[in-house]
Amino acid sequence: MARLNAAFRCINECGEHYALDDVIYTCPQCGGLLEVWHDLDALQQKSGAEWRTCFDQRVRMRAQPTWGLSGIWSKREWVLPEVNDENIVSLAEGFAPLLPAGQLGATFQLDNLWLKLCGTSHSGSFKDLGMTVLVSQVKQMIADGKNIRAIACASTGDTSAALAAYCAAAGIPAVVLLPENKISTAQLIQPIAHGALTLALQTDFDGCMRLVQELTKRPEIYLANSMNSLRIEGQKTIAVELCQQFEWQVPDWVVIPGGNLGNISAIGKGFEMAHQLGLISRTPRLVCAQAEHANPLYLSYQNGFRLFEAQQAKPTLASAIRIGNPVSVHKAIRALRQFDGIVEQASEVELVEAASQADRAGFFCCPQTAVALAATHKLAARGTIQKHERVVVISTAHGLKFTDFKQAYHENHLSGIQSQQANPPLSLPARIEDVLAAIDKHAESR
Ligand SMILES: *Cc1c(COP(=O)(O)O)cnc(C)c1O
Numbered sequence: 001m002a003r004l005n006a007a008f009r010c011i012n013e014c015g016e017h018y019a020l021d022d023v024i025y026t027c028p029q030c031g032g033l034l035e036v037w038h039d040l041d042a043l044q045q046k047s048g049a050e051w052r053t054c055f056d057q058r059v060r061m062r063a064q065p066t067w068g069l070s071g072i073w074s075k076r077e078w079v080l081p082e083v084n085d086e087n088i089v090s091l092a093e094g095f096a097p098l099l100p101a102g103q104l105g106a107t108f109q110l111d112n113l114w115l116k117l118c119g120t121s122h123s124g125s126f127k128d129l130g131m132t133v134l135v136s137q138v139k140q141m142i143a144d145g146k147n148i149r150a151i152a153c154a155s156t157g158d159t160s161a162a163l164a165a166y167c168a169a170a171g172i173p174a175v176v177l178l179p180e181n182k183i184s185t186a187q188l189i190q191p192i193a194h195g196a197l198t199l200a201l202q203t204d205f206d207g208c209m210r211l212v213q214e215l216t217k218r219p220e221i222y223l224a225n226s227m228n229s230l231r232i233e234g235q236k237t238i239a240v241e242l243c244q245q246f247e248w249q250v251p252d253w254v255v256i257p258g259g260n261l262g263n264i265s266a267i268g269k270g271f272e273m274a275h276q277l278g279l280i281s282r283t284p285r286l287v288c289a290q291a292e293h294a295n296p297l298y299l300s301y302q303n304g305f306r307l308f309e310a311q312q313a314k315p316t317l318a319s320a321i322r323i324g325n326p327v328s329v330h331k332a333i334r335a336l337r338q339f340d341g342i343v344e345q346a347s348e349v350e351l352v353e354a355a356s357q358a359d360r361a362g363f364f365c366c367p368q369t370a371v372a373l374a375a376t377h378k379l380a381a382r383g384t385i386q387k388h389e390r391v392v393v394i395s396t397a398h399g400l401k402f403t404d405f406k407q408a409y410h411e412n413h414l415s416g417i418q419s420q421q422a423n424p425p426l427s428l429p430a431r432i433e434d435v436l437a438a439i440d441k442h443a444e445s446r
């Protein structure tokens with residue numbers, strides 16, 4: 001195969017190309033966002049069928065080298081073709097389970113609902129998928145003699161957890177900027193445990209984002225937020241992988257919770273590439289689901305994307321998508337236009353009940369995934385998504401990172417919300433009669 005290569009390319013008219021080891025995050029010519037461009041002519045030397053076989057043969061192929069266990073690096077020619085084996089920093093990310101959700105689907109009047117559990121991952125969220133790519137590229141750049149002292153990010157919790165883990169594994173210092181008191185305990189403890197410099201700032205996420213952009217104007221501090229398009233390259237494999245899990249069948253709908261809007265852009269890009277290279281013969285429709293309290297894209301969708309206005313996001317239980325000024329909005333709108341997309345929103349009440357319904361069906365659902373489930377339910381009720389259609393909801397984090405809101409729900413302590421399925425623990429004397437009576441009462445109430 002001819003030498004594969006990739007480069008940064010400006011997404012605006014100017015379309016300028018830059019080397020992947022340039023320390024830039026936007027186009028130096030016009031200020032536009034960058035994306036990673038791949039040489040499709042070189043990739044097309046393999047047919048779609050040959051790529052499918054190649055990827056299928058690499059499913060969890062071997063433990064050495066460690067990238068053999070990675071869903072991302074099993075597709076490395078499409079992701080980052082020029083990184084050397086020894087610089088790949090992998091924690092066996094990807095190959096996330098794709099589970100049928102029959103019982104939950106029945107609740108939503110959907111016959112063919114699936115959950116892709118991207119939170120079943122090393123640090124507990126899909127952020128691992130992009131971070132392995134970004135940290136590997138930095139490791140390669142350091143090996144090539146670039147002066148990079150640290151990698152930094154602003155985060156609503158999951159980006160910093162992933163960055164801290166991959167940096168610890170790579171031996172590269174990490175700096176994380178978090179909005180003080182606005183992330184869960186589990187998310188805060190991850191960067192602390194991994195030895196990252198953890199800064200709790202008295203602002204919101206958008207404030208942290210502004211500051212980290214200022215900070216990373218210094219070339220020796222590398223930016224790890226998703227405006228760095230290297231992250232998108234890893235995350236786009238979600239789309240390819242889920243087709244692979246359906247034996248290269250394509251679902252009708254893919255529903256994704258959106259905050260900074262990198263992931264919806266990434267998944268769009270994954271489907272686009274799989275389609276262009278002939279692995280799949282059609283593409284799904286995309287739904288971006290936003291919390292009503294942080295819904296700038298939803299509002300823009302209401303006016304046909306003619307206007308986009310950043311907002312001050314209000315508090316939401318879906319704290320990882322509490323973002324009012326999403327960095328990747330233009331890429332997201334492009335993907336939604338390309339894939340006949342929809343933007344739907346979910347209120348706080350809708351999201352907690354969707355989480356509870358999912359938990360009752362055996363999932364353990366984070367509040368962001370709950371926003372996507374609530375949006376799916378609304379679109380099904382409205383007839384936009386039809387009963388027989390195959391729907392995949394992207395579950396973005398592990399529920400264990402968000403136990404605070406579940407605890408409050410089951411104690412009926414969520415302000416302004418009456419919990420419909422609260423199931424608090426019963427405190428009882430340690431006597432068999434009391435236990436038996438409780439079992440009988442519980443059986444009656446079901
Ligand atoms: C980051 C994150 C999102 C949103 O992804 P974006 O790329 O910012 O739109 C959704 N859910 C969880 C759990 C996240 O950590």
Ligand SMILES: [Zn+2]
Binds near residue numbers: 010014016029031032
């Ligand atoms: Zn440009």
